Each structure stands twice: as C-alpha cells, then as structure tokens.
Amino acid sequence: MTGSNHERNRLSRVVTRSGDHGETGLADGRRLAKDTATIELLGELDELNARLGSLSVSLTGEPDKLAFVREQQQAVFDLGGFVAMGAMAVASQLPSLERLDDWIKAGNRDLPALKEFILPGGTEAMARAHLVRTATRRAERLAWSWCQEGGDARERAPLATYLNRLSDAWFVFARLLDRDGQHTAYWRGSAASD
DSSP states (O other): OTTOTTSOOSOOOSOOOTTTTSEEEOTTSOEEETTSHHHHHHHHHHHHHHHHHHHHTTOTTOHHHHHHHHHHHHHHHHHHHHHHTGGGOOGGGSOOHHHHHHHHHHHHHTSOOOOSOEESOSSHHHHHHHHHHHHHHHHHHHHHHHHHHSSOHHHHHHHHHHHHHHHHHHHHHHHHTTTTOSSOEEOOOTTOOO
C-alpha cells in the first residue's frame, strides 16, 4: 500500500555523523578508512553516475541514446552496490557484460572506419560523453587496485572488466552522436600537412 506508515524508508537519515572521523561502513558491517581503494572506488562510481546524469540532460530528441545512458546509470549504481556489499556481494548483482558487448557491436557496425584519433569535443553532448568515458577509465583503474586490496581478486575482476568495456562503449557512443562526422575533430599527427 503506497504511502502507508508501514512502508520502510530506504534513506530516513542523511546526516549520520558516523563518518566524521575518517571511516565509513559497508553493508557487511565492516568500517573502512575513507582513503582505501574500496571507498575511493565508491566515490569514483558516484562521480561517474553524476557525469552520466549530466550527459543525459544534453540528449534532448535522442530517446534511444538517452535510454542507453539511463540503463548504464542503473548498471553503475549496481556496480557501486556490489562494492558496498563487501563480503555479502554476489556476482548476480553485476550488470551483463554480454549485453554491453552486444550494444557496442551494434553501435559500431554502422560507423565509418576510424582512420585517425578523435579529439574530445564537437558538440556539448559529445564532449560530455568523452568526460563520461574518461571518468569510466578512472573508475576502472581504481577498480583494478580494489581487486588487489582484499578478498578474491577473481570474484572482483568482473566489475573492473565491465568498466573497461563501458569506457569503450562511451567512445562508440560519442561517435554515434555525430554519425556523419560533421562535428568530429581528428588528431592530425605531427607529420600531417594542411
């Protein structure tokens, strides 16, 4: 029954003061210093999700692309949940790598062959997509450190692998925002002439 007093609020308190001394808690009850790879990774995933929100507001008139961004916001939140669960995390919490691979293949299929490096920019949406791409790479680098921090690295590695593939997806995504290449800037290289 919606709106009843019997419903449990997921977030009833925003200010808990439990982190005022440089530690925070995981769902499994452990307290960790805020500068551990685990907590740093949670922060990077949060920032990535915020960047995805920023990208989403620049996608007016692009319902298919917006749907992909929203899907990946959910996936990134799930990745954060996996990290936050600590010892209680289960692999079924992780988003589907196969589904992401399929999206990349489908998106890349109709793009022209890439003969040169692309410079980030072009349009506002393209620039935001590249910021999302670099934030994803940063989260991935930290995820590999997190894999080594504790527990079974093999159980943690699928999260870092997903982020690796997701950064590839954002590169394809940025290109799809300018399918005809009208706004894409290419790196010419030092040997190129005008």
